Every structure is written in structure tokens, then in C-alpha cells.
Amino acid sequence: MLEKINSYVWGNGLIILLLMTGLLYTLRLHFIQFRILPYFMKIFQKRENKCSQFGTFCMSLGTAMGTGNITGVASAIRIGGAGAIFWMWISAFLGMALVYAENCLSAKYSTETIRGPIAYIRYGLGSTTLSGIFAFFCLCASFGMGGMAQISTLSENLYKCVEIRPILLSCFVCIILYVIIKGGTERISGVAKILLPLATFVYTIICVATIIKNKQKLPFTFLDIFSEAFGLKQAMGGITGYSVAKAVSVGIRRGIFSNEAGLGSSPLLHSASENYSSYKIQGMCSMLEVFIDTILCCTLTAAAVLCSSVDMTVNSSFLPVTGAITDIILALLMVIFAFCTVIGWSYCGSVAFCYLFGSNSKGFNIIFSLVAASGAILHSQTVWTISDIFNGLMAFPNIIALLLLVKQVSKE
16 A cells, blocks of 8 residues: 555656646746856865854755665666666756756745755745645654664674674664764764765765776767667667657656655755855755765765666676675765665654754654664565655645745745
């Protein structure tokens, strides 16, 4: 039953809605994606006393950067072929306009206590009911996709490196999580801006080394991506329609799962910045996150896999470069990415919790730490399915607001 519900939530309707809204904003904002390059060097120049712009950037990027950038890309290639990567780029390009719009509206309407989509749904649309629905879905998603599911992935990968009893790992994770998130956005962003750049740098170096080692195959790799995206290669075998449809579907879905554009998590996280009054800075930062997450990191993964892997897995592609420690390196990287996702989502959940129950986040911090840590014990597909459902449900009230407030974003 849950799988059926999940297939409806993440069906063609939601995917088309996200893409069309992204296309609408791309046109209304005059292809703002192309205007980020001369501007992004200025983004982090201002220094704040508490939660810096770079800190919130890492917090937000951390929720998007995860195991999907590693195993998800390889899976997309196996299912949809090399052409899926092109359509992943398309979803990211349109998603950049979406996250700009989200953060523009959030900067305009957020207050000290009501932030992100909750703020622009309540004050922009004037709907307390819809803002409450979004907050409820966001809270559930933070416990599921942002908490239990990520800790489940973290523990599975950690078991590859050390032998530890699940109950002990769960207790350890619970304590570490609580110590970090009870320190608020300052501590969360402080941890994120140490762990995330380090993990991303190591992963990028390994990908680049793998690509250089197989550089003679690189032109053919990109030729496959473009030719399979439009069915030119498959036309030889007479299976063009089905193959292209599969590439489009898988690529776009993986792209949305990867960067979370349109789901509402990005403006919630950016609202923690002291420099939040500037909608332009938040919008540009959020576009840069999507670019790094999907266009850069996912492309590096795809190029490394397509250049060097026979079975289209990241492990086999990295093996000639990292040797016997390949599994350990990948496991540790996925542990870091998963942990950054958890602490980032804890902030999203706390904002939703405080809005719904009108209390401070102290009680939420304890509850979140306990629920998230249980993922080390509960390795259940049901957890992932429920998490997927609430993650997708967040998009509906958010997209409704974005469509109805498009004139305001254009005006700003």
C-alpha cells in the first residue's frame, strides 16, 4: 500500500509540475541561471558574527549532497543509460530558477520565528491552513528522510569499516546528534562547513584522478550522454522511443531527488543566515548549491563510472585509483554526506516543530536525536518508503505558493 501511495506522490504529475514551474521561473526571470557566474565570487565576502553565509551554504548543500550523488548516479546510468545524465542536467538547470524563487520569497516574508515556505505561504498567500500542512509534511520528512533513513545508510556503511553492535552505534549517534543540534544553527553550520568541504574535496580528487586515468575514453563518454539522451544511438537498434523515455524519466527524477529544488528545504536552511535580508545573495547561493550538487558532483560521478566501470558501479570505477581501500573510502565518504544531511534536516524540522506547537526547539532536539538514531537499528524498506512520501508531499503546497506568487518574484 505504501509503495502504491509513493508511486502516486512521486508520479508524473509531481515531476511535470516541478519542471513546468522551473521553466516558468526560468522565462519570467530571463534565464537568471546564466547570471550567477559573474556574481558568485561576491557571495561569501561579507562576514557575520553568528551563522555565516558560508555556514548556511554548507548546511543547505549538506542536505542535498548525499549518497544519491554517489550510488544514485550510478543507478540512474544502469536503469536509464548514459542519456539519463543529460536529463539530470536539465532538471538541475530548471531547479536553479526554482530555488532562486523559493529563497527570494522566503527572504521577503520570513520573520524571527516563521521562516522559509511556511512564511511565504502564510503571509504571501495568507493561508494558515496550507502553511500548517507544509510544516507537518516537513516535520515528518525531517524524522524520516532527514533522520532515520540517513542514519540507516550511515550505519550500513560504517559497519564496513568497524564492527560495532547496532544498539551501541544508535546510542553513540544519538548523543553526538544531540550535542551538535542543541547548539543551534551556529554549531550545525560550524560542523557542516568543516565536514562537507573536506568530503567533497576528497571525492572530487578521486573522481578527477579516475577520469584522468581514462582520459582517452572521455570524449566518447560525453558523446554517449548526448546521443543516448535523444535516442540517436538507440535508433540503430530500433528501440528509440522506450530508451529515450526511460532516460528522460530516470534522469529528471534522480536530478530532483539529488538537489531537492522545489521541495522547500533550501529556503528553510538559508533563513538561518544573519545576512538573510538580501534575497539576491540567498537566491544566488541556492543556485550555486544546485550547480555544485548536480551539475558538478553528479557529472563527475557519471564521467568516472562511464569511463572506467564495466558493471556501472562507483566501487569498480574507483578501484584502479584507490585500490584495496576503495570500499572503506567510499563508506567513510557516504557516512560524512549522510551525517551532514541529518544535521541540516534537523534545522528544517525544528522550524516546522516550533511553528506547529508554538514552543522552543529544546524538546524537538531530544525527540529528533532519538528518532534519527533509531535508524541504526531499524533497517527497513518501509522507513525509506514513508520518508519518500512525506518528502514528496512537501512539494505540493510549496509549488502552489510559487505559482501564485510568481509576479512578486518577478517584481523583486
